[in-house]
Amino acid sequence: MQPAPADAAAQDRDIVALLQSGALEPAFQLTLARYQDKVYRLCCTLLRDPTAAEDAAQESLVRIWKAMASYDQRASISTWIYSITRNRCLTAIARRRELASLSDAAVEAEAQAVGGTDTEPADPSGSLRALVDGLPERYRRTLTLFYYEDRSVREVASMLAMPEGSVKTSLFRARAALAEQLRRRGLDDPRHWLESSR
Amino acid sequence: MNTDEWMATDDPRARALEAALARALRPPGLPPGFHARLQARLARERAGEGERAASRAHAQRQQRECLAELDANYLRLRRRTLGTLIGGAFAAGAAVAVALPWLQASFGPNAIYVLASVGALVGLGIGTASWVGRVRIPNPLERL
Numbered sequence: 068m069q070p071a072p073a074d075a076a077a078q079d080r081d082i083v084a085l086l087q088s089g090a091l092e093p094a095f096q097l098t099l100a101r102y103q104d105k106v107y108r109l110c111c112t113l114l115r116d117p118t119a120a121e122d123a124a125q126e127s128l129v130r131i132w133k134a135m136a137s138y139d140q141r142a143s144i145s146t147w148i149y150s151i152t153r154n155r156c157l158t159a160i161a162r163r164r165e166l167a168s169l170s171d172a173a174v175e176a177e178a179q180a181v182g183g184t185d186t187e188p189a190d191p192s193g194s195l196r197a198l199v200d201g202l203p204e205r206y207r208r209t210l211t212l213f214y215y216e217d218r219s220v221r222e223v224a225s226m227l228a229m230p231e232g233s234v235k236t237s238l239f240r241a242r243a244a245l246a247e248q249l250r251r252r253g254l255d256d257p258r259h260w261l262e263s264s265r
Numbered sequence: 266m267n268t269d270e271w272m273a274t275d276d277p278r279a280r281a282l283e284a285a286l287a288r289a290l291r292p293p294g295l296p297p298g299f300h301a302r303l304q305a306r307l308a309r310e311r312a313g314e315g316e317r318a319a320s321r322a323h324a325q326r327q328q329r330e331c332l333a334e335l336d337a338n339y340l341r342l343r344r345r346t347l348g349t350l351i352g353g354a355f356a357a358g359a360a361v362a363v364a365l366p367w368l369q370a371s372f373g374p375n376a377i378y379v380l381a382s383v384g385a386l387v388g389l390g391i392g393t394a395s396w397v398g399r400v401r402i403p404n405p406l407e408r409l
Contacts, residue, residue, distance in 0.1 A: 104294075245286075
């Protein structure tokens with residue numbers, strides 16, 4: 068299980084202590100070891116594209132390294148890191164939209180990719196994943212991160228800067244929407260869901 | 266049904282969906298070479314930081330040198346002082362042009378020495394007056 072933010076804050080005391088003593092490089096290496104996977108997963112969730120996610124994750128970590136000396140402890144280390152990462156991803160999304168607006172073909176391709184969930188995928192193992200990708204963005208992000216982060220509502224709340232109650236509501240609605248879509252497609256037999264996700 | 270209830274439910278469909286989602290949404294691992302690429306990027310940033318710091322120091326040093334050179338080559342004067350100097354020079358020139366024929370008539374070949382003496386006296390007078398104001402030497406004329 069992932070540590071809860073309170074535990075995570077306690078766990079990050081060593082990083083804060085290193086920062087206070089001016090040992091920036093060891094503090095960054097410790098941060099890297101602890102957070103690089105989470106940063107990458109957050110980028111993957113927000114950007115949906117592994118290549119863009121890697122680029123955003125690396126850029127976020129470089130920004131964290133640059134800003135390490137100016138970390139002022141107003142927020143916990145994890146909150147601060149996730150905030151930098153989210154901002155970087157939002158910039159990447161905005162840039163992608165700008166580029167897409169220059170090309171009608173790109174817009175069409177993206178529309179097809181987003182709207183492509185209405186058709187049944189050829190590979191049954193991808194059906195549930197495709198349905199998740201077709202969920203409204205808020206639900207998709209919450210649900211995806213929930214499973215990426217070992218079902219930790221607190222961690223998801225911290226990563227997406229949402230109240231825990233909102234995360235739980237989003238999770239409930241996402242599952243309900245998924246169940247409804249599966250039922251409509253005649254895929255509500257539990258055996259099918261388990262088989263299709265293998 | 267909230268998240269906790271959903272996860273704890275006995276409903277086989279909910280449990281199956283939960284298990285299926287957990288399988289479908291496995292966390293992605295870091296791409297191969299991620300750490301090496303990140304370290305390379307950090308190294309480039311560090312080098313860039315060093316270069317930026319060096320060029321900033323170089324530019325600051327150049328600016329200081331330029332300012333010192335400007336300071337050494339230029340004389341700062343108040344506008345009033347400069348006006349007085351130029352006006353005084355023109356007035357002195359005009360006075361000499363007017364007075365020289367009369368001085369030559371009166372003093373003959375010694376006229377030039379008389380002119381130089383008068384110039385020196387005027388110069389000394391101006392210099393003394395400026396020092397009287399600056400070092401607050403009591404002005405004897407004020408008592409009169």
